[in-house]
Amino acid sequence: MTQNRPQRTFRTAALLTLAAGLLVPAAAPAQLTPNAEPIDSIVALVDEDVILRSELDLAVAGIVERVRASGDAMPPMNLIESQVLERLIIRELQIQRALITGIRISDADIxxxxxxxxxxxxxTIQQMRQLIEADGEDFxxxxxxxxxxxxxxxLRQRIVNSMDPITETEIDILLASEELGGGEYNVSHILIGLPDGSTPQQISEAQAKADDIHERLLGGLDFASAAISFSDSQEALEGGLVGWRDLNSVPAFFSDAMRDLQPGDITQPIRSPAGFHIxxxxxxREQRQVVVKEYNARHIMIQVNELVTPRLAMDKIIDIRQELEDGADFAELAREHSDDQTSANLGGDMGWFPPDAFGERVAxxxxxxxxxxxxEPFQTQGGWHIME
Structure with a gap:
């Protein structure tokens, strides 16, 4: 792989995920005396936390850099700022929800x-750190x-793990589907969203907006610029890019609309419960056959920290291993003893994952x-473990 400089926008890209939330007016700038330093202002309140003007400016700068690098038309700055602020808000809400539900990330995970x-x-780590700091970032x-x-x-993985498993009947239906062996489409998406319980007037206004955007796209408006400016989808700030999808991995109303399109074509606005889509x-491309080996496992971890030495952690995991040999239930022991808060409440269930997902020792x-x-008990940077 060629040696690429880590994008400065990685940080802001990581911060900008889903779009929704509470917007509040930015604080009015204070009058400055000639030698006074500018005072950071609050642009949004998120429960008991805040988003500062400096955070928003940094995130907006990252998106602007990305748009310029891609060569796409630059949307109006007020629209970019609005989209970015919504993403920052939902990001903060996700973090707060993760903390409330007991999800913790250790230094070893980072x-x-x-x-x-x-x-x-x-x-190397050192080279990456030097490049990040040379670009003005604090490591x-x-x-x-x-x-x-x-x-x-x-948090997203925990939500996925809590969903109902796919049944054998659903698998049989998929295998019998004529679309199973079809190709893959690289798609972009614009959503004009509708709130729950939309009134006829709201629906009419959203449809008129979608129709107007569609006409402007046919007239030459750049799709990525339109997505950044107008879309309510979570991919808006990426120019609406969803990526490669087959027809089985998108809703039926998407697959029906996409089936006969050629590269460069766009759909008419499509109505769904979420709003109007373009x-x-x-x-x-023709679908490639990819075979991925994954494991479904559960584990118990005793974390090493200031109060628990590696020796104490090892002794405890050995005792737990003996309890298992004596007939104890793995899930109950995980809930009682495991320090991995992500999986402990699930009886130690780690879900499905490739063997190298949690490091070489686990693999x-x-x-x-x-x-x-x-x-048998084994040690990683995070502590001592047993797996089933």
Whole structure:
């Protein structure tokens, strides 16, 4: 892989996820005396936390850099700022929800994510740190934002794990589908959203807005610029880019509209419960067969910290392993003893994941195990573990 400089916009890209939330007016700028330093202002209140003008300005600058680098038309700054602020608000709400539900990210988790990020860019940790600091970023702030991104990702994973499992009947229906072997579409998306319980007037106004955007797109308006300016979807600040999807992975009303489109084509506005959608097919390819080996496992972790030495953690995990041999229930022991708050309440369930998702030591342990087998205690940077 070529050695690429980590994008300065990584931090803001990690901060900007879903769109929704509470907007409040920015605080009025204070009158400054000739030698006074500017005072940061509050632009949004999110429960008991705030979003500052400096945070918003930094995030907006990242989006502006990305749009300029892509060569797309620059949307009006007030629209970019509004979109970015909504993303920052929902990001803060996700973090607060994660904390309330007991999700915690350790320094070891952040270190592992940083190592992976550096490897993806063909760099060492030290090289990546030097580039980040040379670009005017504070590395400790960069670490904090990585930790928040991990936290929100674990929140999303917990929601996914709580969903009903796919049934054998659903699998049979999919296998019988004529679309199973179809190709993949690279698509972009604009959403003109509707609130729950929309009035006829709101629906009419949203449809008129969608129709107007559609006409302007046909007249030459850049799709990415239109998405950044007008879309209410979570991909708005990425120019509406959704990425590669097959027809089975999108709602039926999307697949029906996309099926006969060629690269460069856009749909008419499509109505759904969420609002009106305009979809653009950017590219098409025949679907590739990809085989991914994943494991479904559960674990118990005893974390090493200021109060628990590695020796004490090892002794405790050995005792828990003995309880399992004596017939204790794995899930109950995980709920009672595991320090991994993400999985403990789920009986230690880690969900489905590729073997290297949690580091080399976990991967080595998994590869040596058979279904239903409980591992011997082993140590990682986070503490001592047993897995099933």
């Amino acid at each position: 270190d592992e994510a940083l190592v992976l990020l550096a490897q993806q860019n063909g760099l 400790s702030e960069f670490r904090r934002n990585i930790g928040e991104e991990l936290m929100t990702e674990r 979809i653009r097919v950017n590219d098409y 080595q342990t998994l590869l040596a195990m058979q279904p239903g087998q409980v591992s």
